[in-house]
Amino acid sequence: MSSRDGGMTFLSRGFVGRRDARRDAGRLPPGQYDVGDGFPVLSAGPTPRTAPEDWDFTVTGEVDGPVRLTWQEFQELPREDVTVDIHCVTKWSKFGTTWSGVALDTLLGLVDTSAEHLLAYCDGGYTTNLALEDVADGRAWVVDRFDGRPLEPEHGGPARLLVPELYFWKSAKWVRGLYLSGTEEPGFWETLGYHLRGDPWLEQRYAGD
Amino acid sequence: MAGTAVRRRLTWRLATVAAVTAEARTARRLSLRIDGWEGHLPGQHVDVRLTAPDGYQAQRSYSIASAPGSTTVDLVVQRIDDGEVSSYLTEELRAGDELELRGPIGGYFVWHADLDAPLQLVAGGSGVAPFLAMLDHHAATGSGVPVRLLYSARSLDDVLGRERLEQHAGRGVGVTIALTRTQPPGWAGLGGRVTPETLRDHVWPPDAEPRIFVCGPTTFVEAVADGLVAAGHHATAIRIERFG
Amino acid sequence: MTVESRRLDGNAAAGRLADVFAFDATVARTRCGGCGTTAPLGAHHVYADAPGMVVRCLVCEAVVLRIVRTPGHTWLDMSGTAALDIPDGDPS
Numbered sequence: 348m349s350s351r352d353g354g355m356t357f358l359s360r361g362f363v364g365r366r367d368a369r370r371d372a373g374r375l376p377p378g379q380y381d382v383g384d385g386f387p388v389l390s391a392g393p394t395p396r397t398a399p400e401d402w403d404f405t406v407t408g409e410v411d412g413p414v415r416l417t418w419q420e421f422q423e424l425p426r427e428d429v430t431v432d433i434h435c436v437t438k439w440s441k442f443g444t445t446w447s448g449v450a451l452d453t454l455l456g457l458v459d460t461s462a463e464h465l466l467a468y469c470d471g472g473y474t475t476n477l478a479l480e481d482v483a484d485g486r487a488w489v490v491d492r493f494d495g496r497p498l499e500p501e502h503g504g505p506a507r508l509l510v511p512e513l514y515f516w517k518s519a520k521w522v523r524g525l526y527l528s529g530t531e532e533p534g535f536w537e538t539l540g541y542h543l544r545g546d547p548w549l550e551q552r553y554a555g556d
Numbered sequence: 557m558a559g560t561a562v563r564r565r566l567t568w569r570l571a572t573v574a575a576v577t578a579e580a581r582t583a584r585r586l587s588l589r590i591d592g593w594e595g596h597l598p599g600q601h602v603d604v605r606l607t608a609p610d611g612y613q614a615q616r617s618y619s620i621a622s623a624p625g626s627t628t629v630d631l632v633v634q635r636i637d638d639g640e641v642s643s644y645l646t647e648e649l650r651a652g653d654e655l656e657l658r659g660p661i662g663g664y665f666v667w668h669a670d671l672d673a674p675l676q677l678v679a680g681g682s683g684v685a686p687f688l689a690m691l692d693h694h695a696a697t698g699s700g701v702p703v704r705l706l707y708s709a710r711s712l713d714d715v716l717g718r719e720r721l722e723q724h725a726g727r728g729v730g731v732t733i734a735l736t737r738t739q740p741p742g743w744a745g746l747g748g749r750v751t752p753e754t755l756r757d758h759v760w761p762p763d764a765e766p767r768i769f770v771c772g773p774t775t776f777v778e779a780v781a782d783g784l785v786a787a788g789h790h791a792t793a794i795r796i797e798r799f800g
Numbered sequence: 801m802t803v804e805s806r807r808l809d810g811n812a813a814a815g816r817l818a819d820v821f822a823f824d825a826t827v828a829r830t831r832c833g834g835c836g837t838t839a840p841l842g843a844h845h846v847y848a849d850a851p852g853m854v855v856r857c858l859v860c861e862a863v864v865l866r867i868v869r870t871p872g873h874t875w876l877d878m879s880g881t882a883a884l885d886i887p888d889g890d891p892s
Contacts, residue, residue, distance in 0.1 A: 356607060356611070357568075357570060357654070357656050358607050358608070358609055359606040359608070359609060359644070359655070359656065360653055360654075361648045361649075361653075362606045362607065362608050362644050362648070363608050363609070363642070364606070364608035364610070364612035364614060364640065380612075387849075388849075389849050389850045389851070390847055390849070390850055391852075391854040391863075392847055392848050392856055392861060392863070393856075393861055407859075409622050427868060436850075436851050438852060444848065445871070462857040510686075516851055536851050536868070537875070538875055539852055539866055539868045539875045540852075540868040540870040540873060540875035541851060541868070541870075552870075553870040553871065553873075555871070566815065566818040566819070582834075584810060585857050601811075601814075601815075603815040617815065658815065659801050659815070661814040661815045661818060662815075662824070662826055662842070663814075663824040663826055663827045663842075664810065664811045664814070664815035664826040664827050664840055664841075664842025664843070665811045665823075665842065666811075774807050774808070795843075796843070797809055797811050797812075798807060798808045798809045798812070798813075799808065
């Protein structure tokens with residue numbers, strides 16, 4: 348780890364930090380630790396609470412016809428169950444999380460587009476950018492169930508993105524739609540020093556990594 | 557006093573632990589010696605940073621619990637279950653160790669001894685730490701400003717700075733302790749949670765125009781702040797310090 | 801534990817803000833670009849456990865200020881702050 352303050356880094360005698368940081372090392376991307384049974388809640392603001400009857404999901408932008416789904420219409424789409432490891436840029440990883448939802452392939456299949464990028468937008472104003480090739484072919488979902496139960500608002504309910512191959516800030520909570528575009532427009536954290544893509548195995552945490 | 561608004565950049569520095577003493581059942585007072593410490597104001601805090609051999613770092617903020625004139629800079633740390641920093645500070649750290657920190661920090665949640673308004677302090681749990689500094693400073697400066705402390709703790713064993721608070725009560729500070737979980741036999745203080753009635757009976761009334769400081773867990777301070785505003789206190793007279 | 805129960809106040813951002821400003825920003829008064837509320841930064845709400853620190857208006861919860869530390873850089877977004885009033889001396 349680099350120190351901004353220069354010179355020797357001071358070590359705190361007897362402080363080991365996360366004791367399980369080296370457990371199951373082959374499954375951990377560089378610099379991550381296993382949070383075990385915990386599931387930290389990180390948030391940049393208050394928790395929005397959107398009732399299903401007020402919820403919709405839109406696919407807009409550079410498409411030949413925008414799509415709007417109600418909660419009921421979303422529920423009727425083909426559903427997939429996935430078990431994946433997730434990796435947060437704040438360095439915790441959680442193994443074997445189980446989710447249920449609709450593949451982005453299914454949602455993007457509802458529109459015709461030649462766009463290469465999308466910006467996911469959410470209740471509360473959060474956004475994150477994704478390349479279409481990073482979310483295609485069964486690599487991303489809009490999920491509304493976690494661990495066999497409806498997704499709690501704290502963890503992004505009623506529905507959130509799940510993009511397990513990228514750092515978890517890309518798995519935007521409270522997602523309400525996708526804006527497709529030919530150009531890459533950075534999202535909430537990506538405009539403030541975080542990496543545009545965020546591959547944990549390449550440790551793409553910050554701009555320039 | 558705050559003096560000038562412009563000051564030098566904050567840098568990390570090393571403090572030496574002079575003593576670690578039990579403050580309550582699961583809390584320790586860390587008394588620190590810091591070369592070149594330029595003094596602080598009661599209510600300010602420091603950032604503490606721990607570094608493991610593999611480079612892992614953890615950082616937390618702690619209020620300074622000692623008065624500006626004290627010979628050591630004291631932090632009162634309550635151990636939190638699963639708290640990697642508080643566990644280290646309360647269980648591992650000992651006299652002679654070094655501790656990396658920066659500060660003093662923050663000019664907002666600060667009591668100035670030349671303020672004429674009555675002083676009202678409302679603490680939840682270890683949120684009493686900055687008030688220990690304010691009360692000691694109040695005593696040290698011989699301030700004539702009337703002071704009340706309303707302090708909510710789980711049990712008598714969880715009350716921080718008990719002896720000092722008794723001394724402050726003895727010199728005329730209004731100290732009211734509410735024990736939320738268990739009260740010892742013959743307990744003369746309050747029991748249960750702080751309610752609007754508690755605030756009405758044990759906080760300076762709005763027409764006294766007190767300067768109010770509230771410090772504690774977020775849910776506690778927001779409930780207290782809402783109660784104070786509902787009781788007629790101006791929101792601008794209330795300063796809040798939350799911890800998650 | 802809810803997100804709201806872990807919300808902090810602007811005072812908790814003082815150390816991070818000291819990386820950026822040569823004055824104590826927690827006593828500086830900001831005008832929220834969202835609702836126009838004027839208050840010291842120290843009175844605002846702070847969400848500190850996200851990838852960066854987010855300061856939100858205590859009235860409307862609009863983002864007033866964001867700070868991220870990355871190796872070798874501090875990133876600051878003040879697009880939600882309409883004005884900043886910095887007192888010269890004693891803030892009380």
